[in-house]
Amino acid sequence: MRRPPFRQRGFSLVEMGVVMVVVGVIGMVAWRWVATSQAPMTRPEMQRQLNEAQAGVEGFLLANHRLPCAASDTGGTENCGDATAVRFPWRTLGMGSEFAALHYGANRGGGADLAAAPPAQDWPYLGLTFTEVPVFPALSPVPADVSAAGARVGASYAAALARRPLVNGLDWCTVVRRYAANNAAAGVLRAGSAGASVPVGFVIAHPGENRQFDGNNADGASASFRFDLPGRSQDLNYDDLMLAVGPGDLGARLGCAARLSEAQSAIQASYAAYDTARVMQQYWSLLRFDIDQAESAVDGAESGVALAAMGLALATTGAVLSIASAANTEGVTAFIVVMAAVNIAASIAETVLAAQDLTAAQEDLVAARAKLVAGNAYAIHVYNSLADALDNAVVIDQKGLTP
Structure with missing residues (x-):
């Protein structure tokens, strides 16, 4: 009895070609991702990232009437209870994780905690009780249109009183204005060095091309000077980029x-x-x-x-x-x-x-x-x-x- 001929199973040339194309595409994508993630950012890209981070901070301020607190880690969630936090709160601001590499600080003391909800400043401050308006003379009866106008005054004043305990951006403006005007107690957040520093409202630092913070921005630097001034000279030991906004400038930017x-x-x-x-x-x-x-x-x-x-x-x-x-x-x-x-x-x-x-x-x-x-x-x-x-x-x- 004759046996059927033996057949060896395997990939055909077409199948091998398809597999090689797929592997090649995956490899190209992976290589491009690795190359992109490892390639240093250009200066314009770093500046763009700082500008976007600044816009995110100021947008948060407009919506919440305060600056965001710094995050304790690269997770990007603000932690207002951590006095040593210096990470950018990208998650709180609704931004991408590419901002996790940034450092950030907001003034939290010196009589002006810009990251805390401000006290209500009685806007609109009416001081007067308005109880003497409206008062109708002895009319019998008071004309309906006169009575309606007087009732409208009462309703409008009640609406104004209801706004007084509510916090809004105007209340925050009074805080930052007081912060900017009081040179003797201009806040605890400062940028510079032990020899020369200036108070700032908030500051954002980019680690630069070497992806690590240098100078006063370095992790473990003095708690009093975690941030360098913008414009510090670049050299082999320092390539960070800085963005700092003073209290007066911050108030001006927001109008x-x-x-x-x-x-x-x-x-x-x-x-x-x-x-x-x-x-x-x-x-x-x-x-x-x-x-x-x-x-x-x-x-x-x-x-x-x-x-x-x-x-x-x-x-x-x-x-x-x-x-x-x-x-x-x-x-x-x-x-x-x-x-x-x-x-x-x-x-x-x-x-x-x-x-x-x-x-x-x-x-x-x-x-x-x-x-x-x-x-x-x-x-x-x-x-x-x-x-x-x-x-x-x-x-x-x-x-x-x-x-």
Whole structure:
């Protein structure tokens, strides 16, 4: 019986070729990755990385109203409780792990902890209680549009008060401004050397081409001087790149001066509107007093007309009686007739004057009421202006440092 021929199994030339191509591609990719990871960064690339790190730090500041703390290790998570941490907090900032090689520091003391949430600075600071606005004079009833304007003032002031305990970028600006202005206690983060150093708000260090920190940036260097000044001369023993931002420059980059000025202007506008409302309310009360006086004058004039009419009636009656009495006795004389006519004429004059006084008092009352109507319209304008000023201060406070 014949056996089938023996067949040896293996890769064909095509299969071998495919395998070699795949291995070659994988090897090329691996080689390029190794070469890229090991190749030194160029100076522009290092500077770009520093600039991106700075943008990340300032973006965090805008969102959180404080600087990030340094990380304790290359994991990149900030650790505000580690006073010796110097690693860049790339993970906290939402950046890539290529930033793990950087060192970073933020000022944490000297009266200005820039990495801590600042205390609320009462923005908008209104100092006044505004309890004296709105106050309506004795109107019966208070017109609906006047009442609505007054209620709007109350709501706007309540909204402003609600913002005072809330922390925002303006509060942080007051801290950094105080830090920049107080040269005697300018913070604990400094860059330089034991011989010469300057205070900084935050600093970022790149290890350079040799991938290790040199000079005062080296691990284990003095805790007081972990960072060199930017611009230090490069040599064989030092190739680090530095980026440091002073407190004044940091505030300027974020527009603190302009934002604080805008907020203060809004607050001053609120004060001015409040003062105008207080004066308006006094004027309003005077208008109400004028109406009360005019109404009293009308009442008095009406009483005067009544008395004058009564006097005329009495004078007329007296004249008739005196003439009748004279006719029954000694006879009517010219003197008696003249005196009766004089008395009647005087009473008529008094009645006319009383009627004129009543007309004038009524006209004054109409004018006083017209002034109050105009005063009501002015009060609505003043109250709305005050509410607008308060609302604007609230909007600026809510905006904070947001572009």
